[in-house]
Amino acid sequence: MRSLRPIILVLGVVCALTGALWIGQGLGYIHWPRSSFMLDQRPWADYGAAVAVVGLLLLLVARRLPRR
Numbered sequence: 001m002r003s004l005r006p007i008i009l010v011l012g013v014v015c016a017l018t019g020a021l022w023i024g025q026g027l028g029y030i031h032w033p034r035s036s037f038m039l040d041q042r043p044w045a046d047y048g049a050a051v052a053v054v055g056l057l058l059l060l061v062a063r064r065l066p067r068r
Contacts (some may be wrong), residue, residue: 002067015052016055023044
């Protein structure tokens with residue numbers, strides 16, 4: 001239980017940043033090469049929003065865990 005908090009924090013930050021990247025791609029702020037699999041933009045914004053919310057929830061859960 002002692003090392004659970006840092007692991008959840010890292011996972012939350014990675015999820016939130018990945019979600020922000022996918023939202024940016026879905027809204028057209030980030031342009032991928034033509035050979036990329038992320039060409040269909042709209043669904044990636046939706047996936048990014050879901051991943052970002054999961055990441056933020058993980059950060060909130062990690063803040064509630066006690067520091068040791």
